[in-house]
Amino acid sequence: MGAASVLTAAAVAVPTLLPGGAQPAQAATLAAKALKVAASKKGSPYQWGATGPSRFDCSGLTLYSYKRAGRKLPRTAAAQYNTTRHITAGSRRVGDLVFFHSGSSGSSVYHVGIYAGSGRIWHAPKTGARVRLEKIWTRSVWYGRVG
Secondary structure, three states: OOHHHHHHHHHHHHHHOOOOOHHHHHHHHHHHHHHHHHHHOOOOEEOOOOEOOOOEOHHHHHHHHHHHHOOOOOOOHHHHHHHOEEEOHHHOOOOOEEEEEOOOOHHHEEEEEEEEEOOEEEEOOOOOOEOEEEEOOOOOEEEEEOO
16 A cells, blocks of 8 residues: 555544544545545646646646545635635644745745645646655645645
8 A cells, every 4th residue: 555545544544533523534534535636646747727637737736636526726826725724734634735935924825735744745846847745845834724
C-alpha cells in the first residue's frame, strides 16, 4: 500500500472512531477523497490556468481534486483561501489545503496544495514541473479546511 493510500485510510478510519464524530468523519472522508484524487494526478504537467483532467496549475489541482470528491471550490488560490475555514498548523489534517502567502492578508496567497501529512503536500508547482508530493519549504503558509 502506498503512502497516499495509508494516509487516506487513516484519515477515513480514525475520525469515525470518535464519539459524536459523524460530521468530522464526513469532512475527513471528503478530504481523504480529494487527497487520493490529487495523488492520482502525480506526473501530470503544470499548465497555467489548467483545471484538469490531465494538466493543472496549483489551484486547478485543488479545485479538480475537491470537485471529484464532491465539493466545489473557487478558481484561484486566494479565493479558495477565503472560502475555507482557517485553522492552525497544529490542527491541520491530511486533505486540508495549504496556502503559501507573501503577506498578512488573504489577497497575498500565491500558491496552494493539499496537505498529505508529515509536512508534505501534493501540488502543481510551476511551469516546466509536474504534479508531485513535496515537503513544505517555507513557514509562510496558512491552512484551510474545506467544509
